[in-house]
Amino acid sequence: MHGLRESTTTGMWRVVFYERTGFRIEINRKGPWLPSRQLAVQWATWFNQHGQHVALEDQGGVLEKFNQGLPT
Secondary structure, three states: OOOOOOOOOOOOEEEEEEEEEOOEEEEEEEOOOEOOHHHHHHHHHHHHHOOOEEEEEEOOOOEEEOOOOOOO
16 A cells, blocks of 8 residues: 555554655654554545655654655
């Protein structure tokens, strides 16, 4: 689903928002911590459908791509 890789982390997750400025892609802001990956995926899907570039971050700091074309 959307290029996400499966993770073994079962802790907290959040949506990370990217901003494109020219050829650069930078983390603009981060959402609140959510209790499950499933809930974070639901929010990421909603934001993605509304034109936001997002990724998922687990509590260990590992980012998972959500949009095609974003850096890993």
